[in-house]
Amino acid sequence: MKVLKFGGTSVGSAERIKEVASIITGGEGRRIVVLSAMAGTTNTLVEITGYLYNRNLEGARDIIAALEKKYYGVVAELYDTPAAAQKATDYVKDVFLTINSFTKELFGGIQERLILAQGELLSTFLLTTYLEEKNIPVRLLPALEFMRTDAHGEPDSEAIKSRLLPLLDGEDSLYVTQGYICVNAREEVDNLKRGGSDYTACLIGAAVQAEEIQIWTDIDGLHNNDPRIVEGTAPVRHLHFEEAAELAYFGAKILHPTCILPARYANVPVRLLNTMAPDAPGTLIDNVPDCGTIKAVAAKDNIVAIKIKSSRMLLAHGFLRKVFEIFESYRTPIDMICTSEVGVSLTIDDTRYLGDIVHDLKKYGTVSVDLDMCIVCVVGDMDWSNRGFESRVLGALEDIQVRMVSYGGSNYNISFLIKEEDKEEALKALSASLFAK
Ligand code: ADP
Ligand code: ASP
Ligand code: MG
Numbered sequence: 001m002k003v004l005k006f007g008g009t010s011v012g013s014a015e016r017i018k019e020v021a022s023i024i025t026g027g028e029g030r031r032i033v034v035l036s037a038m039a040g041t042t043n044t045l046v047e048i049t050g051y052l053y054n055r056n057l058e059g060a061r062d063i064i065a066a067l068e069k070k071y072y073g074v075v076a077e078l079y080d081t082p083a084a085a086q087k088a089t090d091y092v093k094d095v096f097l098t099i100n101s102f103t104k105e106l107f108g109g110i111q112e113r114l115i116l117a118q119g120e121l122l123s124t125f126l127l128t129t130y131l132e133e134k135n136i137p138v139r140l141l142p143a144l145e146f147m148r149t150d151a152h153g154e155p156d157s158e159a160i161k162s163r164l165l166p167l168l169d170g171e172d173s174l175y176v177t178q179g180y181i182c183v184n185a186r187e188e189v190d191n192l193k194r195g196g197s198d199y200t201a202c203l204i205g206a207a208v209q210a211e212e213i214q215i216w217t218d219i220d221g222l223h224n225n226d227p228r229i230v231e232g233t234a235p236v237r238h239l240h241f242e243e244a245a246e247l248a249y250f251g252a253k254i255l256h257p258t259c260i261l262p263a264r265y266a267n268v269p270v271r272l273l274n275t276m277a278p279d280a281p282g283t284l285i286d287n288v289p290d291c292g293t294i295k296a297v298a299a300k301d302n303i304v305a306i307k308i309k310s311s312r313m314l315l316a317h318g319f320l321r322k323v324f325e326i327f328e329s330y331r332t333p334i335d336m337i338c339t340s341e342v343g344v345s346l347t348i349d350d351t352r353y354l355g356d357i358v359h360d361l362k363k364y365g366t367v368s369v370d371l372d373m374c375i376v377c378v379v380g381d382m383d384w385s386n387r388g389f390e391s392r393v394l395g396a397l398e399d400i401q402v403r404m405v406s407y408g409g410s411n412y413n414i415s416f417l418i419k420e421e422d423k424e425e426a427l428k429a430l431s432a433s434l435f436a437k
Helices: 014-026 041-053 057-078 082-101 109-133 157-168 197-207 241-249 257-265 319-329 354-361 389-396 420-435
Strands: 002-006 031-035 139-141 174-178 181-183 189-191 212-217 238-240 270-274 283-286 294-309 337-340 343-348 366-380 402-407 413-419
Touching (some): 002 197, 014 109, 057 082, 174 197, 197 212, 197 257, 241 257, 241 294, 241 366, 294 389, 319 354, 389 402, 389 413, 389 420
Parallel strands (some): 002 212, 031 174, 139 174, 212 270
Antiparallel strands (some): 181 189, 294 343, 337 343
16 A cells, blocks of 8 residues: 655646646555645635634635635636536535635634635545546545544544554555544544644554555655755755654755654655656655765754853753753743753744743843744764764854754754854855755
């Protein structure tokens, strides 16, 4: 069994949906296809829920109507037969009746999540109806019947497996299902958070012990630097799971950061592929390390650095625990950390409780905050027994002001904290020094 996930851009128009159909019917063997909502739909649904929370019903109805119209446009372009077009039109109508019904009722979390679920329900229905029109045997697997989260909102792997496997025991070879959506521990419609379709694909891949999980997107695999900022980037052909996890978290948005874990534990390789160039090799991610190579650079903005300086830290024990407990009490994850004998610097990207955190930290020393910072992360074989790698990376940044350096936390990464305004220069300098041919 293979799992193939297509992102929003890959199903973003009637034409693209047809291309997806040709890719998934071209392959051999049993396949589960996971779809995102059409590009822009989830954003629009989020916008609609915002209007509904604010009781701006007029505004909500306007955007709902515009989105509905867009879907009729897709239906008109996608199908050749009146029967298929009618079937899809009826479905779209139903979906928008549901969405519109929430402009009349009291609005809360349950209604919000129901609205957010409609994007993936639409895209999967449109694709399966298209395949049926072309007489291609396909089964639509409702994700709400098997994708489940536990009381902590984390995927419940046991439940997913025990609900999914019986749905697959027929002779079918092509299945289509929704990414992102699930039921929670109360069996209410919920979701795996933005970008969660990749997560769905990896959870399914792990549950069925797939041969491979393919993540299809609109560019040629993961690049060695952000192609929106640096010219002449090249696709990376192979990554270790840990390298991919670092990159996904630190800004290479191509793969959802948490999604890699289930695939890694189940030892199922993940391949990033390009819908625009289906025959290109893409990027393979597995548990095999590559020795002696630097693979890629990624950057993450909106980082805040916090420094606590305290003479009490000198030779004391338990100081770091006290500092960490403050972050824990505000449920704020720490990303990077550097310590000296008299101070500690750390970074966060969730600034909701920044004021409270700083207030509490002041009990332990002098606190200073740097806003608008950026973490640049270089991944590759960063085993400490290698010689010269750190200095090559640091050398590339000789003209940049570096606020923090983190090395040795894993065998695969070295990260720097710089000013956001220096990001472009830093990414270009790193590319020139690390990847120039
Ligand atoms: P999809 O809709 O297919 O899920 P995403 O929202 O996951 O697509 O976005 C993928 C985008 O991430 C790419 O189009 C690309 O612009 C961007 N990106 C950022 N950094 C990188 C990188 N290092 N390699 C590849 N793509 C990157
Ligand atoms: N449609 C959802 C989103 O835009 C999930 C996904 O595309 O992965 O966040
Ligand atoms: Mg994505």
